[in-house]
Amino acid sequence: MYVEADLVFYGQPLANQNELFDFMADELEKKKYVTKDFREAIKLREKEFPTGLSLGDFNVAIAHTDTTYSRAQKLVVVKPEQSIEFKNIQDLQPLDVDIVFGLILNDSDKHLEVLQKLSNILQDRNIIKKIKNVKSQDELISLMQNHFNE
Incomplete structure (x- = not known):
């Protein structure tokens, strides 16, 4: 799976999760990467199984839903203008998330492979620092492609 510029x-x-997930669904539906039911499925999945992760001074969410709503293998990266509240996967407490990774997977066998790759990237403090300090769309695209498309 590769990071594509048009999905970063x-x-x-975006003020909240609903706006974020609607934005993601709009972009993915335009490209026919997801079914029309994806929008509600990802919102429901997030309510039932929160995906916020605290990485110390930087927080991420790895949002995803069942493979039946995906028509492709894609990674969506959204660094909103301001943090968006998610629930922490560990303690279910509110967590202000700085960047959201949306996993669009139509092959459940790839799920763990993609999560492992993303986990490796997120454990690297240097990469996290770079993501945190990104100042433009092009910089975010370049950074994600350099570290994910190896």
Whole structure:
């Protein structure tokens, strides 16, 4: 799975999870990467199984849903203009998330492989620092492609 430039979004003015998931669904539906039921499925999945992760001074979410709502293998990266509240996967407490990774997987066998790759990237403090300090769309695209498309 590769990070594609047209699925990386920087500085999006999204106020909450609903706006974020609607934005993601709109972008993915336009490209026919997901079914029409994806929008509600990802919202429901997040309510039932929160995906927020605290990485110390930087928080991420790895949002995803069942493979039946996906028509492709894609990674969506959204660094919103301001943090969006998610629930922490560990203690279910509110967590202000700085970047969201949306896993669009139509092959359940790939799920663990993609999570492992993303986990390796997120454990690297240097990469996290770079992601945190990104100042533009092009910089975010380049950074994600350099570390994910190896």
